[in-house]
Amino acid sequence: MNLTFPHRQTWLHRVNPAHKLMVSALLFVLVLFTHNLNVMILLTAAALLPLLFTGHPPLRLLLYASPFLLLFVSSASGMMMFGTGDTVWFRYGLIRISEESFYRGLHLGFRSLQVAAVGLTFALTTRPVALFYSLMQQLRLPARYAYSFLAAFNMLPLLAGEFLILRQSLQIRGRRPRGLKGYYERLRMYAIPLLAQCIRRAHRTAAAMEAKRFGSGSGVRTYYYRYSFTGADVWYAGYIVLSSVLAWQLGQIGPFTSAIDVR
Amino acid sequence: MSMSTASKRSKGLTLTDILVTIVISVVFGLIYKIWGPMYDLLKPLGLHAEQLSYGMWFMAGTFAFLLIRKPGAAILAEVSAAAIEAFLGGSWGISTLWYGLFQGLGAELFFALFLYRKAGPVVAVLASLGSATASIFIDRHYGYIDQLAFWNYALFISMRLLGSLVIAGLFAWALARALERTGVVNLLRPASAKDYDALGN
Structure with a gap:
């Protein structure tokens, strides 16, 4: 990066x-x-x-x-x-x-x-x-893969924000399990909501991208950035x-x- | 009713499947990157305790398949997570792409063997071992691991297999099941004809 x-x-x-x-x-x-x-x-x-x-x-x-x-x-x-x-x-x-x-x-x-x-x-x-633009243009990577990567990159800051919110909400509830079992418990409390939210967000974004015909492989695409x-x-x-x-x-x-x- | 619902589910990876897989891989790519220095700290001991943690690097593949359950999901996830790790300046650079590709293939092989129909703990463990075997194959050439003293070599392999079995196999399966209970996976795998038949009408 x-x-x-x-x-x-x-x-x-x-x-x-x-x-x-x-x-x-x-x-x-x-x-x-x-x-x-x-x-x-x-x-x-x-x-x-x-x-x-x-x-x-x-x-x-x-x-x-x-x-x-x-x-x-x-x-x-x-x-x-x-x-x-x-x-x-x-x-x-x-x-x-x-x-x-x-x-x-x-x-x-x-x-x-x-x-x-x-x-x-x-x-x-x-x-x-x-x-990713260059991969699409020089190596014919399908657009739905390339734009999915770029969309995923843009979700990183959102994810970081969600992590902070989650941490604060767990702190305010005083949930701070300790020990080895507590470690696993904490992992579970963070991983599941974060991943679930990831999937929901990706699903919504995909629906929007589908509506803009990012999913179909047909037709000639034009590019904002050209690489040669x-x-x-x-x-x-x-x-x-x-x-x-x-x-x-x-x-x-x-x-x-x-x-x-x-x- | 059952037919129309079932026919909507495409066999190949749709845009939704791809995006969900890649977003999950971004999360795992971050974890892969953080995992690197930790692994390096344990490694100089030479006693392969670090190999127990190696399975984390196979997790994106098995986990993504257990959610998406379509051909190609495991490879895509593993390569994507490796790509993110490389972008973030992971210490193995671009070589992670090769590892990702082979590890994804190793996992995919076992999912294909069950015609992509099974997603239980057994197939997850088998797939994780497939990834581990693929990684050992590259490491034999890259790290000359077969030129370690025999006890050390055996320790290396058994630690890596054990670590991947637990992390990329069982833990990935448990995590996927926990996610299923949140109901979010229904977005990816809508009810199939078989589910409707099971209702008995």
Whole structure:
């Protein structure tokens, strides 16, 4: 989601949203088939670099990226401590760190960094409205799906409002169940009315949309926003292809480690 | 009377079904996003306690089907919730779309196996296990989980299956049933010919 803080529009914003989504999704497949730690580190660097061109100030970017550290540790540590491997470096009880498991853990850490960076770049430079209009125009997503998403987005603030009302009304009645059973009770008291209200609201909105012929797939639609491919798309595709090929080639020579295949 | 009421119910997903599914998925997408940091905090222990909570990420699919009970509802819900999570800047980025697609397929498979006619606790649990299996399939390639020490690998899989069985299976079913009691589901599933026949006239 294009978070509503003010920021500059950059060339990354002008890349066609459907194009950006497809490329980002394919990058995950590329990562899935990358088993060389050197390549993985280079790919991660290539994914982190575009974050600097999202038009957000560096301090805010650091804030957004703060969960990355936890992500890296959490992805790496399990495999490092409990992975299989022959060259044992350290052993303590169940923990058994070997050379192989250490590098495999590192690989997983960089993998999750890469995935998170690609996702954050996408989220910071894409407006939902733009994405769904572009999906309808470039990838022929049926209008009833696209507009349903946009309608659902607009219900989020209403939902938040309803949550507050619910909380206040429960407070005023002094309902504050405690303990594990109370936790479940509280979950029930919030979840059921909120979901029921969601369904009612969605049903009413759908009726209104149906009346305006959003439901029928027939006929030619016109669009308020038009999206096509521009020079920014060429730059974006060029960067992704070039950086991936470069990472793949350089990684074979191995600038960082001796671990070639972490499997 | 019974025929006219029954014929109104379309077999495919109508605009109402789609919108309701997506709105529910938006709610779950928010939960999916909040769930991420919590999962990450538990994970470094390496003992897979976090896998018990993994089932939450399968819940949109099973829950949406139990309400809508039509082909495609589970996949749509799971992909939509994953998309919302990605939009909100979830730590797994766009990869959640792949997970969502496979997990939705895993659940859908079991609903299809019962010709979309069953919506009890058994089929909900089976569908949740289908989602879990699909997610384990991707994780085998993404996380090299099969290269964990055997006891750790077995722990991982059993924790994830157990967590999804409880959260995405039983809990989703209980929640859907509680919602049915509010009467709001009648908006989505009006009385069918079978209901009228059951009245005996």
